[in-house]
Amino acid sequence: MPSTNKKKIINDPVWGFIAIKNEECFDLIEHPYFQRLRRIKQLGLTHLVYPGALHTRFHHSLGAMHLMGQALEVIKAKGTHISEEESLAACLAILLHDLGHGPFSHALETTIVSGVSHEELTDLFLAELSHEFKGLELALRMFRDEYPRQFFSSLIAGQLDMDRLDYLRRDSFFTGVSEGQVGSERLIKMLNVQDDTLVVDEKGLLSVEHFLSARRIMYWQVYLHKTVLAAESLLINILRRAQYLAAQGAQLFATPHFFRFLRKQYSLADFLDDPTLLHSFARIDDFDVFSSIKAWTEHEDRILSSLSRYLVDRKLFRIYQSSQPFEKEFIDNFSHTVER
Template sequence: MATHKIFNDPVYGFVTVPYGIIFNLIEHPYFQRLRRIKQVSLTHYVYPGALHTRFHHALGAFHLMTQAIDVLRAKGADINDEESLAVQIAILLHDIGHGPFSHTLETTLINVHHERLSELFMQKLNEEFDGALSLAIQIFEDTYPKKFLHQLVSSQLDMDRMDYLTRDSFFTGVYEGVIGYDRIIKMLAVHEGELVVEEKGIYSIEKFLIARRLMYWQVYLHKTVLAAEQMLIQILRRAKQIVKEGGSLYCPPNLEIFIHHDFSETDFLSRRDELLDAFAGLDDYDIFAAIKGWMKADDRVLSFLSTGLINRKLFKLEMANRKFEPAYRQALKQKIEEWWQGPASDMAYLLLNGQESNHAYNPQSGEIKILFKNGVAQPMSELLESGLHFKNVTKYYLAYPKF
């Protein structure tokens, strides 16, 4: 009798999933929804191969977690079978709360962080599975005494980051993002209750940090990707505003409730089952079905933005290391107004400004520690030769139509 299911993953090869609760969770509609949510939003507008999903990522992170547990156990880490299963469940479900297009629409459709939604989904699943997820939830929320188990799920060197950097570089073809995930996992250990990396892995960690920095500016925060994502955000903002003002707008049934209401975390807590089921019915397909319909909307702004996004007529995006001068922004605004010939209020959707920040390594978020042969675990921030890795880099942008 078969004891496991095999998935053929393009990144790692064959991924083994045991029958039982792990397989049953994967089969659940909440998890299957992740097949319909792109891992890196609209990045395929720049890198055409980046069409992989949160489903791919969750399975990949689960696979790496399985390897990490085997390595740690072989080195004497105290992980019993119940804890092993729980941490695998935690990483499998860590992104189950993501909405359409992942991070892009996180605060546009609803004002609830995806990690909070993941917690709510896990709590609801725990009820369906008769309490079998209780330990996984403790690990996910970092309330379980063995801190290193949570660090495997969420830290600056977790299986989440290990998979998304490996997977995103694979599907985008940006090989600067390739990390030695297999060597890093082999170098993991537990020291005084915390996850550490053995001394031999220090250069693999430095390469990991460099790869993460390069991937952010070359892929995740690429200016054309930002332009597309900002257009997507403005489309949903405009649609919600039209409805709020009493206008009529076509909406797929799964999207309609979120266009007509602004739900907060309080709403999700008080109406958990109802709103989670509604949210679980929402994915990328609903958003793009709506946008295709809105190409013919009576509202000029909504039609213009929707047509531009569908046909990849994207905004021009200027990026700079310092804030744009007010005089430059004002001159640009006047040019857009002369070209657009519409109400001044439309400028809120046609001239966009903002900023993006990133640092490859943030010591304040918890250090990666290197374990030396003398038994001393030293923070990575004290070992890096350059401050480049943990310097917070902020870039400012202006986005507007190519008139």
């Protein structure tokens, strides 16, 4: 029995209410590829420092779609014509921009699928979805910056795109780092289009400056927080060890699709050759990685089990900063401690 009562308004503590304005967007959001983003946290392991930072790429993508709708309205109200078709394509494109992200993106990108960037993966997903969804073609052209009216691409991926305007605000909201709150609403009101190029009205100059300052705060206080980096480094090393053991043929608990990526490294060519690879990738998310790590806390390989336990119980590496090279004694001291 098909759903007819499609829920079209979603509560968002950041923007209030997000309305899904057309069927195409609704259907795309319902697709398993998009629903998967519900299980990929926007900020990876940041919640180990900021416990509220559990929001997902699903929620962020909806927020970016919401802002896209507002930006297009502002631009239209200032006299630039935008067709129904273009509106829809822009909304689809921004919805889809994060589709290629894997669990704990950064860690995965350098270990699990080290040969393929998340942009390339997004492209693979879009190519597949375009068979199912007509109307996606224009979205794809905007996404790949191949559409002549260049401002659409700028709204999707540019210096002041809807992606950033959502995630900076959302990350500030969920971490509680209120100083990083960018004035997205005001910036959007200042957007304009000149010769199909996205510009900011002159009186928005200061807002742009303040946006850069808030963004810098977010980088130093959140994205590059030393404890967050320590946790990510730990995660990467856990995955490397697991890959090493898998390559050796060791027994290793892992969810089936995840194991595929532990055992072997794949290139973009592999993905193009074997479509089931993308399907496997589409089945893995934060849950696979973390529940496997949890199981590894009891693995017989002492390195794997120790590192895994450190992450699960939040015994993170500590970072020492120094403007001078560390003295030998200082380093030796650590080596001895570790050896014991």
